[in-house]
Amino acid sequence: LTRLFGPVSALANIHVNIYGSIALFERLFEYLDMPVEIQDRPGAKPLGKVKGKIELVHVWFSYQSDRPILEDVTFTIESGQLVALVGPSGAGKSTVANLIPRLYDPTRGCIRIDGQDIRDFTLKSLGDAIGIVSQETFLFHTTIRDNLRYAKLDATDEEIIRAAKAANIHDMIASLPEGYDTVVGERGHKLSGGEKQRIAIARVILKDPAILLLDEATSALDSHSEALVQSALEELLKSRTSLVIAHRLSTVLAADKIVVLEEGRVVEQGTHSELLALNGLYASLYHQQFKASDTPSSETNPAAV
Numbered sequence: 001l002t003r004l005f006g007p008v009s010a011l012a013n014i015h016v017n018i019y020g021s022i023a024l025f026e027r028l029f030e031y032l033d034m035p036v037e038i039q040d041r042p043g044a045k046p047l048g049k050v051k052g053k054i055e056l057v058h059v060w061f062s063y064q065s066d067r068p069i070l071e072d073v074t075f076t077i078e079s080g081q082l083v084a085l086v087g088p089s090g091a092g093k094s095t096v097a098n099l100i101p102r103l104y105d106p107t108r109g110c111i112r113i114d115g116q117d118i119r120d121f122t123l124k125s126l127g128d129a130i131g132i133v134s135q136e137t138f139l140f141h142t143t144i145r146d147n148l149r150y151a152k153l154d155a156t157d158e159e160i161i162r163a164a165k166a167a168n169i170h171d172m173i174a175s176l177p178e179g180y181d182t183v184v185g186e187r188g189h190k191l192s193g194g195e196k197q198r199i200a201i202a203r204v205i206l207k208d209p210a211i212l213l214l215d216e217a218t219s220a221l222d223s224h225s226e227a228l229v230q231s232a233l234e235e236l237l238k239s240r241t242s243l244v245i246a247h248r249l250s251t252v253l254a255a256d257k258i259v260v261l262e263e264g265r266v267v268e269q270g271t272h273s274e275l276l277a278l279n280g281l282y283a284s285l286y287h288q289q290f291k292a293s294d295t296p297s298s299e300t301n302p303a304a305v
């Protein structure tokens with residue numbers, strides 16, 4: 001189920017009402033245009049204990065056969081590293097992120113985790129190893145507790161509270177009259193964008209995956225909410241392999257490596273200072289996008305660089 005979290009997020013604007021049942025939720029996908037052709041290979045093995053090195057090796061990909069969306073994409077994320085993926089809109093950043101949990105498979109080339117082609121692993125074990133925080137957070141029409149527990153079905157209440165505290169969302173939940181039993185979602189209590197993001201972060205903290213895929217929000221949060229999300233993300237990024245579709249200056253500065261995509265190709269990769277020195281696409285994105293994105297809030301937001 002977890003591997004479907006990405007496409008659900010992409011579909012969140014369809015306003016589907018789901019009444020709390022994971023089984024129903026799974027059945028829903030039979031009616032949607034999901035990439036159901038991705039299945040376990042015969043003899044697929046569980047991924048086992050993950051160190052977390054990720055390699056994209058000459059990856060090509062098309063949604064439709066005639067138009068390549070990714071062309072010969074090659075880069076490596078060493079175990080425990082934070083890699084920031086940047087590039088203009090439509091460059092293929094989300095597509096790269098979608099290939100890692102195998103929402104789609106490359107048309108040519110391969111993706112390896114700890115040296116082995118991810119198509120050799122069971123989808124279940126791959127999904128268990130990967131946590132996703134995307135721009136839209138899908139909430140079931142059920143309690144906050146169950147929305148969190150969905151990330152780890154056997155989580156105790158104590159674990160749920162610990163994750164919510166680490167994600168800076170516990171105090172807000174505790175202040176609601178019904179606390180963790182508050183029903184949320186389309187027909188329940190409405191959470192703000194920043195609160196939903198922190199629920200998504202709490203879910204991943206609870207799941208504790210070796211690999212994190214994070215699509216940073218572009219939507220403007222108020223500076224208080226922004227600071228809470230930012231410090232929750234720092235907690236999440238500790239000690240795991242992370243690929244972040246970066247929209248914040250603080251993330252690109254913190255990254256071990258920045259990979260710059262343009263029209264489906266990797267055009268530059270390196271650290272912030274290496275890429276600035278190249279004075280190419282990253283340098284111009286930095287001046288237009290990243291510097292601008294953090295400038296207004298940096299006066300009021302202590303978490304911003």
Ligand code: ATP
Binds near residue numbers: 063069087092096
């Ligand atoms: P943004 O920063 O705007 O989110 P991006 O760099 O993440 O963009 P992608 O979302 O990966 O880019 O899209 C890359 C290209 O693939 C775009 O031209 C987009 O229209 C196309 N694309 C994305 N998803 C699909 C899909 N499901 N079917 C067909 N084409 C798609």
